[in-house]
Amino acid sequence: MHELGIVFYIIRDVKKTAEENGVKKVSAVVMNIGEVSTIVPEYLTDCWRWAADKEEMLRGCELRIEPIPAVTHCDGCGKDYPTVAHGKICPHCGSEQTWLLRGNEVEIKEIEVRDENASL
Amino acid sequence: MDSVKIIEIKKSVFEDNDRAAEALRGELKRKGVYLLNLMSAPGSGKTTTLIQTINLLKDKIRIAVMEADIDSDVDAIKIKAATGVDSIQLHTGGMCHLDAEMTAQGLAGLKPTSDSSLKGREDNYDLIILENVGNLVCPAEFDTGAVKNAMILSVPEGHDKPLKYPLMFSVCDMVVINKMDVMPYFDFDLEKCNEYIHMRNPKAQVIPICAKTGENVEAFANWLLDEVRQWQNS
Numbered sequence: 001m002h003e004l005g006i007v008f009y010i011i012r013d014v015k016k017t018a019e020e021n022g023v024k025k026v027s028a029v030v031m032n033i034g035e036v037s038t039i040v041p042e043y044l045t046d047c048w049r050w051a052a053d054k055e056e057m058l059r060g061c062e063l064r065i066e067p068i069p070a071v072t073h074c075d076g077c078g079k080d081y082p083t084v085a086h087g088k089i090c091p092h093c094g095s096e097q098t099w100l101l102r103g104n105e106v107e108i109k110e111i112e113v114r115d116e117n118a119s120l
Numbered sequence: 121m122d123s124v125k126i127i128e129i130k131k132s133v134f135e136d137n138d139r140a141a142e143a144l145r146g147e148l149k150r151k152g153v154y155l156l157n158l159m160s161a162p163g164s165g166k167t168t169t170l171i172q173t174i175n176l177l178k179d180k181i182r183i184a185v186m187e188a189d190i191d192s193d194v195d196a197i198k199i200k201a202a203t204g205v206d207s208i209q210l211h212t213g214g215m216c217h218l219d220a221e222m223t224a225q226g227l228a229g230l231k232p233t234s235d236s237s238l239k240g241r242e243d244n245y246d247l248i249i250l251e252n253v254g255n256l257v258c259p260a261e262f263d264t265g266a267v268k269n270a271m272i273l274s275v276p277e278g279h280d281k282p283l284k285y286p287l288m289f290s291v292c293d294m295v296v297i298n299k300m301d302v303m304p305y306f307d308f309d310l311e312k313c314n315e316y317i318h319m320r321n322p323k324a325q326v327i328p329i330c331a332k333t334g335e336n337v338e339a340f341a342n343w344l345l346d347e348v349r350q351w352q353n354s
Contacts, residue, residue, distance in 0.1 A: 002258045005215050009133045027124070038257060038287065090317060096319065107184055108129040115123040 003043040006106060007051045010060065018057060021113075028062040028112035034105040035070040036083055053078055068101025128351030137262055140220035142287060144227075144265030154293065154348040155223075155248050157266035161281075164274040165298040167195050168250060169331040169340070174203040176341040181246035181348055186210055186226045189252050190219045195251065206230060206245075217258035220265040247348050256281070260288040268349055270294035275306050279313035282320050289320035296340055297328040 010029065029048075033039050045063050047050050052058040070083035076095025083103055085091075090098055130207075137297060148155055160166050184206040187195040196209035210226045212218060218226075223314055224307075232245060252259040271292045273281055282289040289295065295317050297310070310328065317324050325343065327334060329336040 005217060005258055008135055008215075009137070013129065013131065013133065013136065017127060021127055023127070038261070096164060106132065106133045108131055109347055110126050110128045110130070113125045113126055 003039060004047040004051065006039065006044065007047040010048070010063075010108060011051060011055060014111055015057060017111060018075055023111075023113050024057065025113070026058055026061050027114045028064055028113050030064045030066060030109040030112070031059075032068055032105050032107040032109045033065050034068045034103040036100070036103045037106050038104075039059075039106055041065045041067070047087070066109065068105050070096050071100045071101040073096045127332065129252065134261065134263075137219050137221070140224070140264045141263035141265040142219050143292075145222050145267065148250055148265070149351070151244050152246070152250060152352045153244055154246060154271045154351045155227075155249050155250060155264075155266040156344065156347075157252055157259075157264045157269045158272070159252045159269065159292070160254060160272040161256050161258045161277060164253070164254070164272045164277065165331045166213075166251055166272055167198055169298060169329065170199060170251060171202040172331050172334050172337040173341045173344065174199070174249075176202060176207055176338060177247070177345060178205055180345060182232065182244070183247045184208070184230050184232070184245045185251070186223075186230065186248060186250045187218050188212055188222075188226075188251060190216075190253060192213060204243065206233065212253060216255050217262050217264045218250065218252055218264055223264045223266075224342060226250070246352070247344065256285040258287045260285070260291050261341055264274070268293045268347060270296065272296045272298050273313070275299040275302050275308045279309045280316065282313070282316035286320055289317055289324070292321065292324060294340075295324055295326045295345060300335065301333060 014029055043054060044098050048063040048117060052061050071080050072083040074078050074090035074095050075097040076090055077093040080091045080101060083100060088098055089096055158166060160284055177183060185199050186208050188210045193209040196207040199207045208226060208230050232243060250264060269292045270287060275297060314326055317326055327339045329340060331337060
């Protein structure tokens with residue numbers, strides 16, 4: 001299971017950041033996931049629920065995904081186009097000299113922490 | 121209502137691994153050890169190809185193999201029995217790939233035995249081949265710290281695999297096409313396959329072989345030997 005492996009890395013990074021900031025409980029993790037990153041968001045959230053609930057710091061913590069649309073740039077005509085609709089070949093000029101501008105991100109954007117002092 | 125504090129991270133999930141891989145490559149360079157990350161789908165003939173390749177090279181350079189699988193040690197035993205070179209089995213514990221940290225742990229567990237007839241390499245291997253978990257998706261995302269990535273695509277899998285698994289083909293410098301002997305029974309178009317591979321990586325080299333009969337395995341072995349010599353002498 002591809003997404004489960006990724007989840008273990010997310011957990012490691014989130015715990016590290018939380019510890020550095022003296023946080024004991026994380027309420028949400030926000031991910032930026034590119035459209036062509038090969039991550040299936042539903043699988044990622046399923047794996048997250050299973051693995052995160054095993055960690056004291058992350059029990060019940062929500063994983064939110066903000067998708068990043070994939071965009072390809074064409075060196076042939078200099079235009080950008082949506083990757084998923086057109087693939088490797090530029091729809092404007094037919095060139096194959098194209099490269100992915102964005103859309104393969106697997107990035108932890110931020111974590112949310114409820115203010116423990118305020119609720120006590 | 122609770123007030124919520126936001127801590128920004130803005131960091132790729134692969135960042136820590138990429139850094140660990142870079143450090144491992146540096147260490148291998150200092151020791152003159154060439155690490156090849158060999159990937160493929162399950163059943164493409166990785167182990168058979170390795171046995172043939174190692175038997176062509178083992179008198180020239182000192183070789184060891186690291187087998188990564190989710191479970192079992194059949195491959196490590198098979199390699200050792202068929203070639204006599206040192207092998208170690210790594211279990212990924214359910215994970216679909218190997219990362220740089222796991223690779224470094226595996227390397228630490230490989231110690232050259234002192235009975236090598238190859239002079240001057242008593243302490244280190246020249247070449248360590250990492251046989252990654254059979255999978256075309258996840259291993260491509262995690263830099264293991266290897267000097268180069270190679271993959272084996274077998275004829276029954278079809279020539280369109282580079283279109284379906286773009287990342288795998290874009291990270292590999294060498295694509296070995298195995299099971300050429302069964303070409304007549306499959307609609308495998310070698311020319312198209314070449315074209316698709318080069319769409320993903322224009323610099324990729326492609327070598328068609330048949331590991332079962334040993335046909336053209338020498339071409340792959342020679343490429344590997346050149347790679348090792350260049351790594352050690354540059």
